[in-house]
Amino acid sequence: MSEANPSATPTAIHFVSLGCPKNTVDTERMAGLARRQGLRFSPAAAEAEVIVINTCGFIEAARQESIETIVELAQHKHEGRCRLLLVAGCLAQRYPEELARELPEVDAFVGTADLGRLAAILEQRDLRVAERSAVGPAEGLAEADYARELCGPAHSAYLKISEGCNRPCAFCAIPLMRGRQRSRSVASLVAEAETLVARGARELILVAQDSTAYGRDLPRGEADLLQLLAALDGVAGLHWLRVHYAYPSLVTTALAEQMARLPRVVHYLDLPIQHVDDEVLRRMRRGYGAVQVRQALAALRAAMPAVAIRSTLLVGHPGETDEAHRRLCEFVSEAEIDHLGAFVFSPEEGTSAATQGDAVPAELAAERRDELMALQRTISRRRLQRLRGQVLEVMIDGVSEESELLLTGRHAGQSPGIDGAVILADASGAPGTLVRARVEGTSDYDLVARAV
Secondary structure, three states: OOOOOOOOOOOOEEEEEOOHHHHHHHHHHHHHHHHOOOOOEOOOOHHHEEEEEEEEOHHHHHHHHHHHHHHHHHHHHOOOOOEEEEEEHHHHHHHOOOOOOHHOOEHHHEEEOHHHHHHHHHHOHHHHHHOOOOOOOOOOOOOOOOOOOOOOOOOOEEEEEEOOOOOOOOOOOOOHHHOOOOOOOOOHHHHHHHHHHHOOOEEEEEOOOOOHHHHOOOOOOOOOHHHHHHHHOOOOOOOOEOOOOOHHHHHHOOOOHHHHHHEEEEEEOOOOOOOOOOOOOOHOOOOOOOHHHHHHHHHHHOOOOOOEEEEEEEOOOOOOOHHHHHHHHHHHHHHOOOOEEEEEOOOOOHHHHOOOOOOOOHHHHHHHHHHHHHHHHHHHHHHHHOOOOOOEEEEEEEEEOOOOOEEEEEEEEOOOOOOOEEEEEOOOOOOOOOOEEEEEEEEOOEEEEEOO
């Protein structure tokens, strides 16, 4: 593709982001590069000359979604205006040669740490910069040296504090796609937080593969999560600071008390437990047992009695017996976690779990997942009913999908997109506005409240 005429309309680019919030941040970084290169954004793929798909390769279902999206959008090279189709992210990092063979419509693949290569492609609008499948190693780390273009609303944004992971979890292929952990500096994170707040963010959500391990790869004493929280808590104009993806064995009394002490840190923690059966956890190579899980929950609830906890469980891992599943169900009933998701084990190439014996049939694993989610639905309904009559601080997210006469928002115990919502009556305000509302009704996962 030749260089565009400076007097002509700028090249239109369209982004698609698949997968987790960490991928969303990467897409926003790519969009920031595109803006810096003078491209304009097109909300419609059919009108774009450049299409970038940021893929997820975490499990088989995510890979399939990524492939289907690539095939679908590749049609715009024949039927639309697209002249340059780029595939980025985890799937491109892990299988560049295979994808290049199977998807000839794709012009180039960009890995998880290839922002420099993407910048060169966008700057030149030319594929001569590298071979199609020349994906670099997953070891780079971009600091906040340019403005991200947010994919979602400006009032709530993710802040990725580190890249990669050093955990040896048997079922997880993330280190194969993202490399070892690389923590960003506190100074760069504070600078980015200040930029996001200046652009309208009232809530920042810290994300990493393991947020509680933040700083462990830096020189000793330079930074840890407690220090980072204290620094971000001082960002003027920020209202809510939320932490996702804590590791159970690293949730200490000190961390819980720090969260309770800092006024902008909401009493909420995303804590992927995965399981509580000691033998299953050993086979998962998680490095903790049921005792440590219960200690983490106890520390959080002692420091913050009203803390909201989100977690995920992995069912059907090799070696999960009926007895192990029963223990997990008993734990879910006993622990009464506020927000819970359960997922079926997916054997991932290159992981140790993929070669373990005692596989659980997929149908049985799905039944176990459904049983857990039915149990959680009852628990969620009961916990939400306890909030009836209480007045909560609610952040408005926008107009409700149910009616244009209603607004939707969240209280501090709900993270966007995954935890349910507060449906607001008699409230007004733009997204990001904070209102006080009394809870008048509940469902399985949502609250209905009226502004006071």
